[in-house]
Amino acid sequence: MAVAAGQATPQIEAENPLTAGLERLPVAPTTLVIFGATGDLARRKLLPALYNLAHDGALPERFHLVGVARKEKAHEDYRKECEEAIRRFSRRKPDDEVLRILLENVKYVPGTFDDESVYSELHKLLGEFEEKAGEPLNRAFYLATDPSFFGVIVEALGRSDLAHHEHAQVRVIIEKPFGTSLEEARELNRRVLAIFEESQVFRIDHYLGKETVQNMMAFRFANGMFEPLWNRNFIDYVQITAGEDIGIGTRAEYYDKSGALRDLIQNHMLQLLCHVAMEPPVSFTAEEVRNEKVKVLQAVHQPTPAEIPHMAVRAQYTAGHAGGEDVPGYLEEDGVPPDSRTETYAALRLEVDNWRWAGVPFYLRTGKRLARKLTEIAVTLKPVPHLAFDQAGSLGVRPNQLVLTIQPNEGVSLSLVAKIPGTRMAIRPVNMEFLYGTSFLSQSPEAYERLITDAMRGDATLFTRNDEVEAQWRICDPIVKFWASTKDGMAHYEAGSQGPEEAERLLREGHGWRAL
Amino acid sequence: MARTDAVWSEQGTTPDAIEGALRDLLVQRHAEDDKYVPARVLNMIAFVDREWTGEIANRLRGVGRYSPSRLLVLAYEPRRERLDARVSIVSEGEPARGEFGLLRETVVVELGERHLDDLVTIADPLVVTDLPTLLWSPHGHWDIVEVLLALSQAVLIDSIEEPVWRDALDRACGLVSEAYVVDLAWLRSIPWRERVAAAFDPPQRRPELRAIERVILRHHAASTVSAMLFAGWLSSRLGWQPSPLVLQGKQLLGKAHASRQDVALRLEAAPLDVPGLEGLTIGTASGRELSLDRGPGGLHARSREPRGVERTWRIPGASRGEGGILGEGIRQALLRDPAYVPALKAAEAMLP
Numbered sequence: 001m002a003v004a005a006g007q008a009t010p011q012i013e014a015e016n017p018l019t020a021g022l023e024r025l026p027v028a029p030t031t032l033v034i035f036g037a038t039g040d041l042a043r044r045k046l047l048p049a050l051y052n053l054a055h056d057g058a059l060p061e062r063f064h065l066v067g068v069a070r071k072e073k074a075h076e077d078y079r080k081e082c083e084e085a086i087r088r089f090s091r092r093k094p095d096d097e098v099l100r101i102l103l104e105n106v107k108y109v110p111g112t113f114d115d116e117s118v119y120s121e122l123h124k125l126l127g128e129f130e131e132k133a134g135e136p137l138n139r140a141f142y143l144a145t146d147p148s149f150f151g152v153i154v155e156a157l158g159r160s161d162l163a164h165h166e167h168a169q170v171r172v173i174i175e176k177p178f179g180t181s182l183e184e185a186r187e188l189n190r191r192v193l194a195i196f197e198e199s200q201v202f203r204i205d206h207y208l209g210k211e212t213v214q215n216m217m218a219f220r221f222a223n224g225m226f227e228p229l230w231n232r233n234f235i236d237y238v239q240i241t242a243g244e245d246i247g248i249g250t251r252a253e254y255y256d257k258s259g260a261l262r263d264l265i266q267n268h269m270l271q272l273l274c275h276v277a278m279e280p281p282v283s284f285t286a287e288e289v290r291n292e293k294v295k296v297l298q299a300v301h302q303p304t305p306a307e308i309p310h311m312a313v314r315a316q317y318t319a320g321h322a323g324g325e326d327v328p329g330y331l332e333e334d335g336v337p338p339d340s341r342t343e344t345y346a347a348l349r350l351e352v353d354n355w356r357w358a359g360v361p362f363y364l365r366t367g368k369r370l371a372r373k374l375t376e377i378a379v380t381l382k383p384v385p386h387l388a389f390d391q392a393g394s395l396g397v398r399p400n401q402l403v404l405t406i407q408p409n410e411g412v413s414l415s416l417v418a419k420i421p422g423t424r425m426a427i428r429p430v431n432m433e434f435l436y437g438t439s440f441l442s443q444s445p446e447a448y449e450r451l452i453t454d455a456m457r458g459d460a461t462l463f464t465r466n467d468e469v470e471a472q473w474r475i476c477d478p479i480v481k482f483w484a485s486t487k488d489g490m491a492h493y494e495a496g497s498q499g500p501e502e503a504e505r506l507l508r509e510g511h512g513w514r515a516l
Numbered sequence: 517m518a519r520t521d522a523v524w525s526e527q528g529t530t531p532d533a534i535e536g537a538l539r540d541l542l543v544q545r546h547a548e549d550d551k552y553v554p555a556r557v558l559n560m561i562a563f564v565d566r567e568w569t570g571e572i573a574n575r576l577r578g579v580g581r582y583s584p585s586r587l588l589v590l591a592y593e594p595r596r597e598r599l600d601a602r603v604s605i606v607s608e609g610e611p612a613r614g615e616f617g618l619l620r621e622t623v624v625v626e627l628g629e630r631h632l633d634d635l636v637t638i639a640d641p642l643v644v645t646d647l648p649t650l651l652w653s654p655h656g657h658w659d660i661v662e663v664l665l666a667l668s669q670a671v672l673i674d675s676i677e678e679p680v681w682r683d684a685l686d687r688a689c690g691l692v693s694e695a696y697v698v699d700l701a702w703l704r705s706i707p708w709r710e711r712v713a714a715a716f717d718p719p720q721r722r723p724e725l726r727a728i729e730r731v732i733l734r735h736h737a738a739s740t741v742s743a744m745l746f747a748g749w750l751s752s753r754l755g756w757q758p759s760p761l762v763l764q765g766k767q768l769l770g771k772a773h774a775s776r777q778d779v780a781l782r783l784e785a786a787p788l789d790v791p792g793l794e795g796l797t798i799g800t801a802s803g804r805e806l807s808l809d810r811g812p813g814g815l816h817a818r819s820r821e822p823r824g825v826e827r828t829w830r831i832p833g834a835s836r837g838e839g840g841i842l843g844e845g846i847r848q849a850l851l852r853d854p855a856y857v858p859a860l861k862a863a864e865a866m867l868p
Contacts, residue, residue, distance in 0.1 A: 017754060059831075102832050409614070501617075
């Protein structure tokens, strides 16, 4: 039905009436500046993501890309590097014409990140883009460098008058890890927020860009059947697993400084915990969702040194077999110091001390070179109070388990108990499975495509807020420090196995780690 | 690469036998290799002239991952007496280690005029219960569409394929009251609508939407409906009161009444190899003008400021091709676009 003349126009300033029904909302004209433009992240993830956005016609109407890195090279050389990276890592075969148009607007600025001339060159380039466009362009600075440069770059942006723009939005996107300790995270937040407003800062946790993680909120808050059970009265324990079957590959230098706890638990896995445990937000705005997640993190008991040996386990893999091949142990991997005390496996038992979750343990585990690649959340319900069936003829009777698989085979599975056909009333568990792949036609975009678009649009829902990062560190920091202070307590597990036996000691009676 | 995994066929068959064969083939395929599971997203019923079944199969092959999970092709040959059927189950090649592979089913039923009275009872057992069903009748047969709407939640049309565009709009207006309509003529304009929405999205530009006084739409000679739907979209979203257009040579000219001024509309055929829009120009009362034109690898944009400064640039975006448009149509059957019906009604009000 046509709207009568004059009815829609009063709303024009408040809301763009042309966006109704469009799946992709407009992104304002933007210049994206990538610091660390020749690094692995830029080559493998960011540039292919930008190409795929261009392919889908999802980049802003006017878009410029500027790469900043140490090495001296001409714009044209950098464009060639971008093209190579896109051709190699893009999820779809590039269209030559689309690629050519994208690369036309790519520039390169060489220099070290503390070199003031880099920023004056950036200032000049950004001004030229605006002059050519005849309008102010939003600016997004993507810090894809070694974390030690985050503060340096942010402060240089501030000194160079690049952190604010009278007529356009300026945003800074900061890769993980956001600090390697609570003190570092606080200090980095202090340095960043001395230059930028929090609303300008987009801290990346690429797990939040995954469709299945986002879907957890739809699963919990759009289905009436789960929420009534989603509390301490019905849930016995929650188990979050992020297992990898591969080793550290060529990442020894990074990984040996980080370890499993900092690499995965402090960020991704605590975010998954938040999604399981958070209260329904009032609305799905960035602030409301993040408020609820912070409440969960603040409710997680901060372990004392005396408690840590009882609630945390660390381990390193030893030589073993994976994928039908002999593989070396962590200490034999290229680039790993032979006396390294870095954990390749970490398991925690956490408690969320609030009304909903009091007394329910949340078991988190992650590791390299485990039996399988698997990321899942398993919610185990309490057993029925009395089982009247024939236990002798029954098989593996256990409480209902709801498993949300993030990868591979994204889906939801619910274990139920059913009668074994026959004359006896014997029972065994069966699974009711839902697989995303069978129920949707669309292919999920890469997490970075979503995150880059959201950052350019200024939607921070899928990014981590300053207090969220600090709350994550508040939980992990005592464990990091305790493990650094002692040589004791490093367990070992064979590559390709389920992990160390010592992880069993975290479990309460009747609980068990799910098989990988 | 799609791989046909299992096939069954029978001449002189019944819906019951076909449905039983489908179940048996799935059980057999799963027993052979349990990493394959049937996709359960969408049924699609395609009612086609039998002699064009191959052409329709080719078009559907081009939709890639947007294939319906169960496709029921009712291949019509008026004088056919016997019901013949062929069932095939296809997988998308070998799944990656640890992942599931998806199976899609295609059922082709060859039928004649004598079966039309019982068409619903033939088709009903062959669609997956509880899945949404999309109906497509690319060769017309609107009387059959009326019948099969009883089994469908959405109907796929392509308004530019109607020989007379007035009929196309009338048809679409009739269908929207009975089912959710996915119109490929509307979907072809998605990139144009996105770009125009983006051009006026910055808050400082939004007030210019009130000042639009001129819209020129350049379209493929056979895609007048696409241009009318686009003009209808602008009218309905911006609160213009459209009035009938006048045909002058190869152009449709007319006006829409906006709150501040009249908007001159011009729809003109342009040389173009592919269906849909070729370009557009939007001018405002302040003297600002924006043009977008189709080009290789995306759109060519041109803006002119009130003082005459002109700027040109390119906006990347790959063409989806007609296979991609059809795939998008199948995908859209699972969504709901609130902008189509108002745009259609406004376009109807512009009919000469």
